[in-house]
Amino acid sequence: MRKKSIIVRNAVLADVPAIVEVAAKAYARWPSGNLANERNYQMQITAFPEGQFVAIKDDKIVGYCSSLIVYLDDDSPWYAHGEITGFGSFSTHDPSGNSLYGADIAVDPDFQRQGISKKLYAARKALLRRHNLKQMIAGGRIPGYSEYRGKMSAKEYVAKVISGELHDKALNAHIRAGYEIRGVHFGYIDDEQSLGYSTHLVMPNLRHNANKRALAGQPIKRTLRRARICAIQYEMRKIKNWEELCEQVEYFVDTADLYDSHLVIFPELFIAQMLCTFNRNTPLPELVSQLADLHAQYVELFTNLATTRQILIVAGSAPVRQPDGTIRNVAHLFSPMGNVYTQEKLHLTPAESTYWGLCPGEGLKVFETHLGRIAILICYDIEFPELSRMLVDAGVDLIVVPFATDERKSYQRVRYCAQARAVENTIYVVLAGNVGTLPRSPAMSLNFGQAAILTPSDFAFPLNGIAAEGVINTQTVVISDIDLGALEVEREVANVRPLIDRRPDIYFIQSRIKIEKCKVS
Numbered sequence: 001m002r003k004k005s006i007i008v009r010n011a012v013l014a015d016v017p018a019i020v021e022v023a024a025k026a027y028a029r030w031p032s033g034n035l036a037n038e039r040n041y042q043m044q045i046t047a048f049p050e051g052q053f054v055a056i057k058d059d060k061i062v063g064y065c066s067s068l069i070v071y072l073d074d075d076s077p078w079y080a081h082g083e084i085t086g087f088g089s090f091s092t093h094d095p096s097g098n099s100l101y102g103a104d105i106a107v108d109p110d111f112q113r114q115g116i117s118k119k120l121y122a123a124r125k126a127l128l129r130r131h132n133l134k135q136m137i138a139g140g141r142i143p144g145y146s147e148y149r150g151k152m153s154a155k156e157y158v159a160k161v162i163s164g165e166l167h168d169k170a171l172n173a174h175i176r177a178g179y180e181i182r183g184v185h186f187g188y189i190d191d192e193q194s195l196g197y198s199t200h201l202v203m204p205n206l207r208h209n210a211n212k213r214a215l216a217g218q219p220i221k222r223t224l225r226r227a228r229i230c231a232i233q234y235e236m237r238k239i240k241n242w243e244e245l246c247e248q249v250e251y252f253v254d255t256a257d258l259y260d261s262h263l264v265i266f267p268e269l270f271i272a273q274m275l276c277t278f279n280r281n282t283p284l285p286e287l288v289s290q291l292a293d294l295h296a297q298y299v300e301l302f303t304n305l306a307t308t309r310q311i312l313i314v315a316g317s318a319p320v321r322q323p324d325g326t327i328r329n330v331a332h333l334f335s336p337m338g339n340v341y342t343q344e345k346l347h348l349t350p351a352e353s354t355y356w357g358l359c360p361g362e363g364l365k366v367f368e369t370h371l372g373r374i375a376i377l378i379c380y381d382i383e384f385p386e387l388s389r390m391l392v393d394a395g396v397d398l399i400v401v402p403f404a405t406d407e408r409k410s411y412q413r414v415r416y417c418a419q420a421r422a423v424e425n426t427i428y429v430v431l432a433g434n435v436g437t438l439p440r441s442p443a444m445s446l447n448f449g450q451a452a453i454l455t456p457s458d459f460a461f462p463l464n465g466i467a468a469e470g471v472i473n474t475q476t477v478v479i480s481d482i483d484l485g486a487l488e489v490e491r492e493v494a495n496v497r498p499l500i501d502r503r504p505d506i507y508f509i510q511s512r513i514k515i516e517k518c519k520v521s
Helices: 013-026 038-047 081-085 116-130 143-148 154-163 169-177 210-216 242-258 270-277 284-292 295-309 350-354 379-383 385-393 408-425 484-493
Strands: 007-010 053-057 060-070 099-107 135-140 180-186 197-204 226-235 263-265 312-321 327-334 340-344 365-368 373-376 398-403 428-437 452-454 466-469 476-483 516-519
Touching (some): 013 038, 013 053, 013 099, 053 116, 081 099, 099 116, 116 135, 143 154, 143 169, 154 180, 169 197, 180 484, 226 242, 226 484, 242 263, 242 270, 242 295, 242 476, 263 398, 270 284, 284 327, 295 312, 295 327, 312 398, 327 373, 340 365, 379 398, 385 408, 408 452, 466 476
Parallel strands (some): 099 135, 226 263, 398 428
Antiparallel strands (some): 007 053, 060 099, 135 197, 180 197, 226 476, 327 340, 428 452
C-alpha cells in the first residue's frame, strides 16, 4: 500500500484544537503559561489567514507554522517575541510591511525527521516571494546552551554550533532551513533552556524587487513603547481619621490622571500615617496589627481609584496579616480592570523585624502589563542585586521601588543601589518615598525622601542617568516619559553591555525559587 504523502495547506479555525495539541507535544518541556492558547491561534488565523499553515499526514495535523508581515527598521531590527507578535495576537500584522516574521514552527515529535518542517518552510518561502517581501526573519531558540552554562558565552556557543564543533537541535534546524545568523540577543523570550538568549535569524529574499514593494506599501518606523510614570513624594503629616488619608491619596491619583500618567507609584508603608490617630502608648507590634486591620479598606480605596481613573497603581505597601497570624509588608498593584496583585517584602531591616514585629515575605513576581514587564522591590530589597538580576533574566524592563527612609544616609543607600541596578541591568528604576514629619507617632515620625525615575547611563539616556527627580523633602509628584523599547536596542549597541558581557565561565546567579509570572488584566 502506498504511503500517504504530507500535505501542507493554510490553517483554518477548525484546525485550532489540533494545533494546540501539536504545540503541547512539541514544547512538552515548556511551562504551559509560555504556550499560545486556542484564542491566540484563532486571532492569528483571523489576522493573516494566508500566513498560517498546517501539515497533514494520514488525515492528521502533525505540524504547523505561523507568520505575519511586519516592518523592520534597519536601525533596530531585533524585537522581543511579545512585542513583534502583539503578545501572540498578531495585532501587529501590517500588510504594507517589508518582512515576513516566522513566529513559530513545530512538528509532532512522533512525526519528526520525515521532512515535515522542510515542507512548512517551503510554504513560507513561497509566501515570501508572492508578497515580494525583503526577507524572512525570526528569533531562534538555542536550547542546548543550558548544558554549557558557566562554560562559555551565548555568542561563543552559537559560533561553535555554526562551525560544527557543537550541535544544537533548534539552531542546526534553522541553519538547514537557510537562515543566516545575524546576531545573538538577550531577552527575546522567556526560555530557561536557552537561558534567555536567542539568535537573530534572517533569510533574504533573493527575488525581492525593492521598487515594486515601495509602490505596494509605505513602511513605518519602529513603534515606540512609551509610558508616562508618576512617582509620589507623600507627606506624612498629622491627620485625624481614615477619611483624611483617603483625601490625600485621591489627590495624588487625580494629579497623576490629570497629567495622563499610565502608572502611579506610592511609597512604602505610607498607610502608617494612621499611627498618629492611634493610642501612642500602645506597644508598636499591636499598632502594626491595627494597621493590618485596615487592609480591606486599603484594597477597596485603591481598587476604586484604579478602575474609575483607568490607571495602573502601585499602592506602596501595607501590613498584611497572614493565615498563621504573622504580619508581612506587602506591596499591591491595582489594575484598571479592578484586579489586585501583590509582592511581599523579602528582606527586612532589623527595626522591621525587632520593633515592628514583621516577618519576611516569600516569592518573586513579574507583572506582565500592557506597558511591559514590571517588578516591585520594596525599599531594602533593591540593595540586594541578585533579585534585580533574576528579575531582568525573567524579562523585566522596569523595577518600581516604594521606600520609607528616616534620614539622608538611609535614603542614599536606597538611591545609590537603585541607580546601580538601572546601570548594570539596562533598566528603568522608579523610587517613590515618604517625606515630612508625623508628630506624636511611635514610628515613622521622621521621613527623608526624594522620588526619582532613574535610567541606564549611556548616550540614549539623560547625562546623569536621571529622567526626573523631586525636590528633597517636599510633597510633590515626579513625572516623566520612559521609552521601554529603547532598552532592547541599548542592550545590544550601547558603549558597554553588562547583560551581554557577563562571564558565565566565572559566575552566574541561580534562583532557588521559581519566579511567578502574573499577567495583569
